[in-house]
Amino acid sequence: MDAKTFDSKSLLDSLFENGILFESGIDGLYGRSGAFEEVIERFERLVTRLGAPDKATRIHFPPGMSRATLEKSGYMKSFPQLAGCVHSFMGGEREHAQLLGMMADGGDWTELQKATDIALTPAACYPLYPTIAARGPVPAQGLLFELSSYCFRHEPSKDPARMQLFRMREFVKIGTAEQVRSFRESWLKRGRAMIESLDLPCEVDLANDPFFGRGGKMMANNQRDQGLKFELLIPVTSIEKPTACLSFNYHQDHFGQTWGLKFADGEFCHSACVGFGLERVALALFRHHGPDADAWPAAVRDVLWSV
């Protein structure tokens, strides 16, 4: 993985050739090698250790979440193009025969499936908010969570850093505007220091989410104007367009209002999250330090393998 691999296609090919990722026939859906998984495990431990002094409550979510929760969160207003909903066959024997007939004819048999109550989780924190709101008022000092989940976003691509199913680790702070902003500030510093300790080039920049359509352009401008999203970028498949590996998001009181997350005095809570794109960080490490993790620079191995 030398300087020539600075494009998506050749990096992906080189990951396949080196047995780091395995093809599935679908862009953005890959098998991972043991070495790749070990790097992710090590990085997760590093993240957990860095956040340990803050005593977050850890919750691990499955890759599917309540569809009703996704709907109420407003996800379909902003990212209808990325969402995925699980469908299943719920018919009887007659419909089953019809389905097999359609499959044999090469027809679209999927229309005989119906939407289940499950949607694929688009970001690790979506299932959190209603769970917390159901527990009653948020204490004055706020709440802190450490989350992880496999996430889905429908954006097939040859860019190995844009997978359709990937893991995200997150810290989420729910509290006053001041509490969540200072949480975000502290992670902007800690996140950068962590990536620099892994000898990876990075920069932090103002960013926006990929909101849908022309209305989305306006949402993106609003998000930038208000400085709500920052990303830590590392060159993975391009030097000109580095990859967002960490993101730092201030939601204002959007989720507080949506889910009725309040303090005892009735004030709505604000929230912020820092997300770690685990596959992206692992890809950045393989891209910059080589396909054999045993041969990575001693300083990098010390950071990852001493935790």
Add this chain to the structure above:
Amino acid sequence: MIDQIRSLLEQHPMIPLNFGALADDANLYDAGLTSFASVQMMLALEEEFDIEFPETMLTRRTFSSLASIADAVSQLTRKAA
């Protein structure tokens, strides 16, 4: 034009703001306008006046008050005329 815009927005089911009680230069975001509602507002204005806001105008500032909306709409309708 401001009155036409005010009555259009007042009737919009997805923008829950009391436009009748808002001064021309009142800040709509301070009055509770969400990002999503501002997108609904943009789409409703485009349909009503048969205009298309260029990307450079799709900003928070353009939709911050009835006066600045009227300003933007009149620029675009003038161009079209």
